[in-house]
Amino acid sequence: MTDLEQQIKAWADATVDLAAEAPGVAAPPEPAVPSTRARRWARPLVVAAVAVALVGIGIVVVGRGDERRVRTGPAGPVTTTTQHGPRDARDIVAESLFAGGAGDAPIGTIGAAFTEAQFTELWGTLEPSPKSRGFGGPGPAPDLDFGHTVVLSIVVGGDGCPTEFAGFRNTSGHRIIEPVFDRPDPVGPCDREVIPIRYLIAIDWDTTYPTIVVQVPTAETGVVEQLQLRRSQPDPVVVELETDIGQVHAGDQFDVNVAIQNATGAPIDTVGCGRPFALGLRRGGELYAAGQGWCRQEFAIPTGSSVYRVTLMAGRNGCTTDPTAVVPERCLDDGSPADLEPGIYEMVLLTPEGFDALPLRRMIEVLPRDR
Amino acid sequence: MTDDEAFAAFVTDAEPRLKRAFTLLRGADVGADATAEALAWAWEHWAEVQAMGNPVGYLYRVGSSKTRFREERFPHAVPPPDAPGFEPGLVPALARLTVRQRTAVVLVHGCGWTHQEVADALELSRSSVGTHVDRAMAQLRIELGVDR
Numbered sequence: 001m002t003d004l005e006q007q008i009k010a011w012a013d014a015t016v017d018l019a020a021e022a023p024g025v026a027a028p029p030e031p032a033v034p035s036t037r038a039r040r041w042a043r044p045l046v047v048a049a050v051a052v053a054l055v056g057i058g059i060v061v062v063g064r065g066d067e068r069r070v071r072t073g074p075a076g077p078v079t080t081t082t083q084h085g086p087r088d089a090r091d092i093v094a095e096s097l098f099a100g101g102a103g104d105a106p107i108g109t110i111g112a113a114f115t116e117a118q119f120t121e122l123w124g125t126l127e128p129s130p131k132s133r134g135f136g137g138p139g140p141a142p143d144l145d146f147g148h149t150v151v152l153s154i155v156v157g158g159d160g161c162p163t164e165f166a167g168f169r170n171t172s173g174h175r176i177i178e179p180v181f182d183r184p185d186p187v188g189p190c191d192r193e194v195i196p197i198r199y200l201i202a203i204d205w206d207t208t209y210p211t212i213v214v215q216v217p218t219a220e221t222g223v224v225e226q227l228q229l230r231r232s233q234p235d236p237v238v239v240e241l242e243t244d245i246g247q248v249h250a251g252d253q254f255d256v257n258v259a260i261q262n263a264t265g266a267p268i269d270t271v272g273c274g275r276p277f278a279l280g281l282r283r284g285g286e287l288y289a290a291g292q293g294w295c296r297q298e299f300a301i302p303t304g305s306s307v308y309r310v311t312l313m314a315g316r317n318g319c320t321t322d323p324t325a326v327v328p329e330r331c332l333d334d335g336s337p338a339d340l341e342p343g344i345y346e347m348v349l350l351t352p353e354g355f356d357a358l359p360l361r362r363m364i365e366v367l368p369r370d371r
Numbered sequence: 372m373t374d375d376e377a378f379a380a381f382v383t384d385a386e387p388r389l390k391r392a393f394t395l396l397r398g399a400d401v402g403a404d405a406t407a408e409a410l411a412w413a414w415e416h417w418a419e420v421q422a423m424g425n426p427v428g429y430l431y432r433v434g435s436s437k438t439r440f441r442e443e444r445f446p447h448a449v450p451p452p453d454a455p456g457f458e459p460g461l462v463p464a465l466a467r468l469t470v471r472q473r474t475a476v477v478l479v480h481g482c483g484w485t486h487q488e489v490a491d492a493l494e495l496s497r498s499s500v501g502t503h504v505d506r507a508m509a510q511l512r513i514e515l516g517v518d519r
Contacts, residue, residue, distance in 0.1 A: 004508060004517050005480045007457040011465075012395055012481030014457070015446075019399035176414060210400070211407050228411070244436060 089168040089177040093204040096165035098138055101127045102155040102196035108218030108225040109155040110304050111265025119151050144202055150229055151202050153265045154216045158197040165199055176213040205231050225304045228261055236263040237357040241347055248314045249370040250339035258308040260301055268301040272352030279312040281345040290317050299352055314340055314366050340366050378417055385427050392482050396474055401438050409434035428491030464514040472507035479504050
């Protein structure tokens with residue numbers, strides 16, 4: 001190794017050490033031992049099963065009016081071992097704000113409020129569950145500092161007995177977490193039908209990574225719903241165009257993933273035709289996109305993450321046979337439209353009625369046709 | 372070994388490598404996010420990742436892509452002048468390299484990646500990586516006044 005190579009190595013070591021020591025920057029987490037992975041989670045839905053995972057989580061019960069509030073705190077001495085080792089997630093400070101009826105929301109519904117306005121709206125939809133014991137009405141909304149807090153809304157399956165949110169644990173990876181619940185006061189067998197229970201959980205951003213993925217089980221065994229929470233991303237509906245393609249040739253077709261994070265806690269009802277999303281290319285005020293049909297079909301964008309694969313063609317979708325028209329609008333001699341002119345184009349997402357979110361601007365370079 | 376055990380073993384190896392690379396090239400904050408994004412993607416696409424010849428290189432691209440809109444300017448943090456082992460002029464000299472040259476030289480000499488791994492991460496040929504590294508090292512030697 002030359003002297004310069006050693007210098008680069010030394011600079012790299014010092015910079016990484018500096019980053020690890022910087023305030024507000026998490027040190028590299030220790031490797032986690034994953035318990036399960038998405039889509040293969042075969043854990044029963046009954047909440048009693050997850051109580052086992054609470055080992056090592058210190059629980060402080062705080063009385064406040066007629067509510068019972070649970071705050072997770074630093075762990076006390078671990079007296080029992082568990083192979084699921086929630087080393088990172090147990091440090092998350094989270095507080096259960098509400099547990100009660102879920103209305104029509106199915107098990108697995110997941111959403112989040114990043115602002116006071118979103119939280120107020122969410123709180124207004126809460127309702128007690130007449131079918132379960134131990135859950136009261138919502139009461140007045142608590143004051144929260146949304147500069148440091150995000151409120152998670154989840155619907156999980158319960159068996160009719162009172163349960164308490166008891167914190168989070170890691171699943172696979174350090175930032176993929178799931179809530180755990182405890183039954184602090186056994187009341188005998190709880191053999192009623194599984195019912196949806198909504199929990200509102202305030203998470204202290206300062207005790208988490210800026211990006212975490214929360215997952216909850218759905219009613220379908222082995223299937224989980226996930227939601228990514230990003231501190232710098234307060235928009236409840238986020239749409240991204242995912243592609244690694246930066247250049248295409250005129251006439252090429254390529255696929256782009258339209259990835260949606262719906263954290264509103266409810267499906268988004270939209271109206272389109274054929275498919276909910278389409279893509280076009282725009283340059284110089286001209287939009288090049290396939291024509292839209294005239295039908296009206298309803299599409300529900302589900303809560304959590306969803307991805308729609310859309311095929312985009314770098315080309316014109318029509319031309320005119322009018323001989324007086326100017327090129328490139330005029331059809332070529334063989335009747336086909338002229339190629340797009342080479343240059344930088346903006347990818348334009350064509351969204352269905354009822355869907356307002358827009359992706360960040362993505363550009364793509366169109367090269368001359370690859371002959 | 373089960374899938375879960377294999378993924379845990381993979382994370383143990385891949386996370387520090389990704390985190391080091393992203394921290395050096397993107398800064399601590401973006402680096403942490405990029406690493407998380409990359410590993411979250413790996414977790415969701417574990418079957419694909421297992422089949423990859425160089426999954427860390429591919430995940431570097433995933434993490435870079437997912438954080439591509441974040442503001443950044445090299446350098447993100449400068450170790451104190453008394454940090455042992457390197458010339459203080461190194462950081463400004465690294466900053467003056469082209470992004471490709473800096474990325475290649477930092478991954479190779481700051482992170483210990485092979486040229487093939489860097490090629491996979493940057494979607495370049497191995498020879499192109501070698502060219503970027505050679506030119507970057509030559510430029511650094513000129514700026515720092517060091518011999519080979």
